Amino acid sequence: MYAPAPPEQRTSFFVTPFSMEGPWLEERLAYANPTSATYPTANLAIYTPIIVPKITSIARWFWLNGATVGTDYVEVGLYRESPTGAGPGSLLAAGPRTLQAGTANFCQFANPGIHGTNVTSGSDDTDATVYTTASVTLKAGVLYLISVTNSAASAAAISSIDSATGGFPTFTSRSTTQFNGTANRVSIWSCVPTEDWTGTLRINFGATQTAAVWGVSAYYGVDTTTNDGIVQNAVGTGTSVTPLATLAAFGSANNATVGAFGCAPSSTITASAGYVKFHGVSSSSPAQSNGAVFRSDNDTTVDCTITSNPWGACAVEIKSRGTGPIVIPEDKYWLAFHCSGTTATFFRISVTLTIARFAIGYSQAALTAGLPAAATAAQNSQGVVPIFGFTTIASP
Amino acid sequence: MSPPCDCAIPRLVFGGTASGASTAWPAANAGLFFPVEIIERCVAYGAFTASGITAGGNFDLGIFDTTGNKLASTGATARVASSWQSVAMADYTWEPGDYYIGMACDTTGTIIATAPAAGLCEAMGVAKDDTAYSSGLSATVTYVRTTYAYVPVFGFETQSVPI
Numbered sequence: 001m002y003a004p005a006p007p008e009q010r011t012s013f014f015v016t017p018f019s020m021e022g023p024w025l026e027e028r029l030a031y032a033n034p035t036s037a038t039y040p041t042a043n044l045a046i047y048t049p050i051i052v053p054k055i056t057s058i059a060r061w062f063w064l065n066g067a068t069v070g071t072d073y074v075e076v077g078l079y080r081e082s083p084t085g086a087g088p089g090s091l092l093a094a095g096p097r098t099l100q101a102g103t104a105n106f107c108q109f110a111n112p113g114i115h116g117t118n119v120t121s122g123s124d125d126t127d128a129t130v131y132t133t134a135s136v137t138l139k140a141g142v143l144y145l146i147s148v149t150n151s152a153a154s155a156a157a158i159s160s161i162d163s164a165t166g167g168f169p170t171f172t173s174r175s176t177t178q179f180n181g182t183a184n185r186v187s188i189w190s191c192v193p194t195e196d197w198t199g200t201l202r203i204n205f206g207a208t209q210t211a212a213v214w215g216v217s218a219y220y221g222v223d224t225t226t227n228d229g230i231v232q233n234a235v236g237t238g239t240s241v242t243p244l245a246t247l248a249a250f251g252s253a254n255n256a257t258v259g260a261f262g263c264a265p266s267s268t269i270t271a272s273a274g275y276v277k278f279h280g281v282s283s284s285s286p287a288q289s290n291g292a293v294f295r296s297d298n299d300t301t302v303d304c305t306i307t308s309n310p311w312g313a314c315a316v317e318i319k320s321r322g323t324g325p326i327v328i329p330e331d332k333y334w335l336a337f338h339c340s341g342t343t344a345t346f347f348r349i350s351v352t353l354t355i356a357r358f359a360i361g362y363s364q365a366a367l368t369a370g371l372p373a374a375a376t377a378a379q380n381s382q383g384v385v386p387i388f389g390f391t392t393i394a395s396p
Numbered sequence: 397m398s399p400p401c402d403c404a405i406p407r408l409v410f411g412g413t414a415s416g417a418s419t420a421w422p423a424a425n426a427g428l429f430f431p432v433e434i435i436e437r438c439v440a441y442g443a444f445t446a447s448g449i450t451a452g453g454n455f456d457l458g459i460f461d462t463t464g465n466k467l468a469s470t471g472a473t474a475r476v477a478s479s480w481q482s483v484a485m486a487d488y489t490w491e492p493g494d495y496y497i498g499m500a501c502d503t504t505g506t507i508i509a510t511a512p513a514a515g516l517c518e519a520m521g522v523a524k525d526d527t528a529y530s531s532g533l534s535a536t537v538t539y540v541r542t543t544y545a546y547v548p549v550f551g552f553e554t555q556s557v558p559i
Contacts, residue, residue, distance in 0.1 A: 013431035013494070013521040033512060064519045105515045106541065347515060387519050393431070393462055393494060396523050396539045 009053035014062070016389035017335060021050040034347040036066030036105065039339040040382045045371055047079065047088045047334045047362040048385065056392050057325035061095030061110040063337065063388035066345025069104045073097050073276070074344070076388050077115065077371040079334040087362045087377035088334035090139060091117070093220055093326050094371050096256075096296030097276060100344040109391070111323035114221045114256040116294040118369040119144070121215035121279035123290075131212040133201040137374065138169060138193045143219040143229050143318065146171070147260030148187045148203055149290035150212040151283075154178075155185035159206045165199030175233035179262060179312030184288055186262030186312040190228040213290035215279035218373045219256070221326075223319040231255060231317040234302070241308050245315035250298040254320035257295050259302035261313050264288040267306035274299065276340075278369045334362070337388045338371045348386040356383040416508040418448030418478075422544040427500030427528025427537055429460060430547075431521040434495060438554040440488045443470045444481060445499065445550035448506025451477035455507075456533040457550055459488060460496040464525075464537045467495075472532040475505055482553070490554065498537065499550045500529035509548040517542050 012019040061076040077094030081087075096113030124131045131150075138144055148158060155178055161171035169191040176187035203212060222229040236245040243261045261269055266282035269291030280291040293304055302315035339346075363380045364372070422428075443457040458469030468488035473481070501507070523539035 010433040010435055010492075010494070012433070014519060016519065034516060062519070064515050105513060106543075107515060107518045347513070347519070387516070391521070393521075395521060396541050 011052055011054050011056040011392050013393050013395065014389060014391050015050060016387055017048040017385050018387065021052060023049055034349050034387055036345045036347055038342050038345050040384050041365060042341045043367045044382065045336050045338045045364040045367050046382065046385065047336050047375060050333050050335050052328060052330050052333060054330050055327065057327050058093065058112065058390045058392065059325050059394050060391045062107050062391060063386060064347040065100060065102060065104055065106060065108050066347055067104050068343065068345040069100055069102060070344065072100050072339050072341035072344035074100050075115065075338040075371045076390065077336040079336055079375050081332040081334065088336065088375035090374050091220065091371060092328065097370055112221055112326050113254055113323065114219055114296050114318055114320050116217060116219045116256065116296065117371060117373050118278035119216040119218050119373050121281045123213040123281050123283040125211045125283045125285045127208050127210055129205045129208050131203045133214060133216060135198060135200050136216055137198040140193050140195045143222040143224055144191050144216060145258060146189050146214060146216045147290055147292045148212060148214045149184060149262030149288050150205065150209045151184045151264065151286050151288050152207065152209045154182040156205045156207050156209060157185065158187055158189065158203055160204045161189055162202050162204065163199045164202065167197055168199060169193040169197060172228060174230045174316055175235055175314035177235035177237055177312050177314060179237040180264045180310035184262055184264045184312060186260055186290065186314055188260045188314045188316055190230055192224040192228045210286055211283040211288065213281050213283050213288060215281060215290060215292050217278045217292055217294065219318055221321050223321045229319045231319050233314065233316045236313040237311065239308065239310045241305055242303050243306060243311035243313040244301065244303040245313035247300045247302060247315050247317055249300065250317055252320060253298060254322060255298060256318045256320065257299045257302055257315065258318060259293045259304065259313060259315045261291045261304050261311060262288060263306050263309040263311040265309055267309050270305040272303050272305065276370055335389055336371050337386055338367060346386040348384050351383045353380065353383045356380050356385065416510050416549050418506040419509040419511060419546065420504045420506050421501040422546050423526055424503050425500065425529040426524060426526045427498050427533060428542065428544065428546060428548065429496040429498040429523045429539060432495050432497050434490050434492050436492060436556060438490045438556050440468065440485065440490050440552040440554050442485055442553040443483050443551065444553065445548065446508035447475045447477055447479050447481055448508055449478050450506040451475065453501055453503030453505040455499060455501045456529065457483065458498050458533040460498055460537065462494050462496065464539055466533055466535050469533045496523065497552065498528065498533060499548055500533050502529050507548045509546050511545045512547065514543050514545045517545060517547060
């Protein structure tokens with residue numbers, strides 16, 4: 001007997017943990033209606049599973065503001081299912097880091113834009129011509145920047161970045177300057193892998209350096225067609241508490257800003273308002289630091305704060321892919337929500353941890369740099385589920 | 397096919413545990429629009445709503461595309477107090493796709509409704525047009541962000557048809 005196939009399920013206009021794609025729809029008797037409350041912990045990410053039943057366009061990211069709006073930054077993202085089925089895996093797409101603003105008790109939307117996050121950082125005090133990072137996984141089509149501070153009598157420019165593991169992506173120098181006379185140098189290099197790659201990176205110099213400090217960061221939603229998406233760069237040097245590189249006017253309001261700073265002796269690097277710090281690392285002998293900061297919008301005055309030291313600064317403008325929709329195939333995903341503080345309020349449900357773990361499963365704490373490139377699944381620590389997600393239509 | 401049903405997406409996930417009550421329509425001539433996604437071809441042959449305790453005024457129940465063009469509606473219908481009102485309409489063949497279903501009233505008379513916070517309505521994809529009603533639902537409406545904590549009982553009666 002002929003039996004027609006069941007109709008194809010479509011994706012909701014507003015995809016949230018509570019829409020039919022999420023885990024909460026059938027559990028709605030288990031909780032009271034969402035209410036406004038503060039986010040439970042600063043820099044906490046909450047991961048909730050969804051099933052997208054049909055190829056879908058992400059038109060905008062959104063969340064539902066509570067009664068108090070402002071001061072904290074919000075990120076919404078989408079993670080692939082871990083290949084081992086162990087929860088969220090690598091980041092597929094995320095909205096730009098956005099200051100909570102707009103109208104209290106109503107949705108706030110964020111157009112697709114550039115999302116940045118840290119990958120790894122490290123330092124090595126030894127005299128060497130080659131410095132090796134920890135193992136990193138680089139995803140195809142994603143822009144990666146590596147910022148490096150190195151030292152020598154005359155700090156050399158990096159000659160190349162490669163790997164002992166074959167198939168490594170091609171790195172290109174984007175910005176560099178010596179500072180502290182000639183004793184130190186800060187640099188930015190970029191790559192956009194054409195296929196996923198995992199390995200350790202080698203930072204090579206043509207002459208022996210006395211130490212190096214580095215950090216690798218990742219950027220999603222970048223138009224990498226030309227120069228890996230690097231539109232312009234600027235450098236600066238000085239001795240003060242405010243390392244600074246001044247960029248020219250940006251090519252688009254959607255483009256993002258990255259700064260890499262070096263200083264010697266070492267110092268804590270504090271991001272300026274509007275920026276998030278991806279890393280701040282130091283070597284001890286000789287003492288020097290490297291840090292990278294990011295903001296998802298324009299800023300020609302790229303600076304940070306240190307204790308008064310000689311410093312060098314590199315800044316780059318990153319070209320946005322634009323605010324057009326992000327197309328994703330039908331699959332299992334994990335929606336992710338991150339807030340930088342606990343002042344802002346959101347509409348959310350609050351349930352017991354048992355129920356939260358049953359339906360959500362994972363959270364990740366202490367993510368000061370925002371949603372990570374790869375989630376590290378941990379059993380959910382909060383019985384809170386905010387209303388957030390993405391729209392699949394150009395809603396009003 | 398109504399905002400809280402299993403076929404319409406999203407279902408009424410917020411406020412769904414609350415009972416509907418007779419509640420004043422948020423504003424005269426305002427329309428509320430709820431996203432639905434039709435997953436198989438069907439024919440809409442009627443519509444319904446549940447009027448509240450106050451008689452008078454008119455309503456219209458319609459089907460719209462995602463840009464605000466009216467595809468079908470019952471036409472202006474007088475509201476009868478405290479009644480389940482089924483309204484016949486010309487058969488409309490509903491192809492799989494994305495739509496809004498809308499309801500508009502020309503007075504603030506009462507309709508059975510639930511009242512999740514306006515932000516929750518917005519997070520379910522609800523939109524409004526404060527001038528949607530002009531002798532019935534306008535041929536085109538403009539979707540704007542809703543400010544109303546209001547989900548009325550209304551919907552469409554459908555019958556599946558083979559493609």
